[in-house]
Amino acid sequence: MxxxxxxxxxxxxxxxxxxxxxxxxxxxxxxxxxxxxxxxxxxxxxxxxxxxxxxxxxxxxxxxxxxxxxxxxxxxxxxxxxxxxxxxxxxxxxxxxxxxxxxxxxxxxxxxxxxxxxxxxxxxxxxxxxxxxxxxxxxxxxxxxxxxxxxxxxxxxxxxxxxxxxxxxxxxxxxxxxxxxxxxxxxxxxxxxxMPEISNENLEKLITREFPSMKKEYVKQFCGLFQDISQKCLGGEITSRVLDLRGLLDAIRLIQTGLSPYSALDMGISNKTFDSYEQTLIKDIIASRISPKISRKAVFSE
CATH class of the missing domain: 3.40.50.300 (P-loop containing nucleotide triphosphate hydrolases)
Known part of the structure; x- marks a missing residue:
């Protein structure tokens, strides 16, 4: 330490x-x-x-x-x-x-x-x-x-x-x-x-340390996804229920295991709210950052 x-x-x-x-x-x-x-x-x-x-x-x-x-x-x-x-x-x-x-x-x-x-x-x-x-x-x-x-x-x-x-x-x-x-x-x-919200730079450090085999471009995309959700929460468009850093890390861990990115992000983030309208907004944010066609091999280096 x-x-x-x-x-x-x-x-x-x-x-x-x-x-x-x-x-x-x-x-x-x-x-x-x-x-x-x-x-x-x-x-x-x-x-x-x-x-x-x-x-x-x-x-x-x-x-x-x-x-x-x-x-x-x-x-x-x-x-x-x-x-x-x-x-x-x-x-x-x-x-x-x-x-x-x-x-x-x-x-x-x-x-x-x-x-x-x-x-x-x-x-x-x-x-x-x-x-x-x-x-x-x-x-x-x-x-x-x-x-x-x-x-x-x-x-x-x-x-x-x-x-x-x-x-x-x-x-x-x-x-x-x-x-x-x-x-x-x-x-x-x-x-x-x-306590301030985690900065984009520090979030990149955290994700890189937790997932050293993750490709740099996807580290930036997942950090951007978290910041996008944070901005939507600050603007009052969605509730803070979905602003879950643990959920994001859990989702990345599921992707690393082999689950499709959208299913993993639903489990870690989207499904944290039970309002269907909010879920739709969050899925739109995810779609703007993460392609539905990507696989584990695209996100992580072998």
Whole structure:
């Protein structure tokens, strides 16, 4: 990961800070650290996020769909060499799941730690996914964790101070069903990074890395297809439901397997909306970029 950041020309002082952080907080050999599936491309965002974490801050990543919030969070945990836990803050999430609860084991009552407790104990990075969907009673337990106190209150078991390497990265989308504004007390505990849409240059890097045998002209066509759909969403002509970067990558993977491009793109993009008029518009956009006659051999080098 550090080699990747050097290739992206990340500031040398920030890279030195990350290396010092890793030396200061070596990871336990028994603790598993997940390798990220995708890499996040975006020099400015990398520098903002890394600098904030080096300063001991917690981060709130905001932005529209397909901007790579969760990808960046996973990448940050990997580059800092920390184990990570993901907490999906749906409406039914409660404090006992996040921190832990009593359980009956070997004939006695014991404490079963939750993901936030484990993160605090082992010095990990905890991703609080869709934080603006959670109930207030679930978020209230985070207040003492995210401010200067850095401590977890566990009823019946006392307090757990956070490991010095522990960090919290929250993500949120605006406008989704069930979401709402964060209260001031919670939002003030984060530094906020507004995630931009992926640029055409960075999208080309991502697709080239994922599909190294893909011919350059088709890398450009699929990038153009994604940008065309993005512009239609911004203009209000179609809903953001179909603006799905994962769906585009899935479609290319299906084409690589041997499926026809139009069938693959229907599965990955067009069928994400259930409105027949929108589906027709999306298929027209696809037809303007991708010929129905192309095959896998035309798209990928042998």
């Amino acid at each position: 550090l080699d990747f950041l050097k290739q992206e020309m990340i500031d040398s002082e920030i890279l030195s800070g990350i290396e010092e952080f890793r030396r200061r907080y070596p990871i336990k050999t028994t603790t598993l650290s997940r390798c990220p599936r995708y890499l996040y491309y975006g020099k400015a965002i990398w520098e903002q996020a890394a600098a904030a974490l080096l300063c001991g801050e917690n981060i709130l990543l905001t932005g529209s769909k397909a901007t790579g919030k969760n990808v960046l969070a996973e990448n940050l945990a990997a580059v800092f060499g920390r184990p990570s836990w993901n907490v999906s803050l749906h409406i039914n999430m409660d404090a006992s799941y996040m921190i832990g609860t009593d359980t009956f084991q070997d004939g006695q009552v014991t404490f079963r730690p939750g993901p936030v407790y484990q993160c605090a104990q082992e010095g990990g990075f905890c991703v609080l996914d869709e934080i603006n969907m959670a109930r207030n009673e679930a978020l209230a337990v985070l207040h003492s964790i995210l401010d200067f106190r850095r401590v977890i209150h566990v009823p019946g078991y006392g307090e757990l101070p956070l490991h010095d390497a522990s960090r919290f990265i929250a993500t949120m989308n605006y406008g989704y069903a069930g979401t709402r504004e964060l209260n001031e007390a919670l939002s003030s505990r984060f530094v906020v990074i507004q």
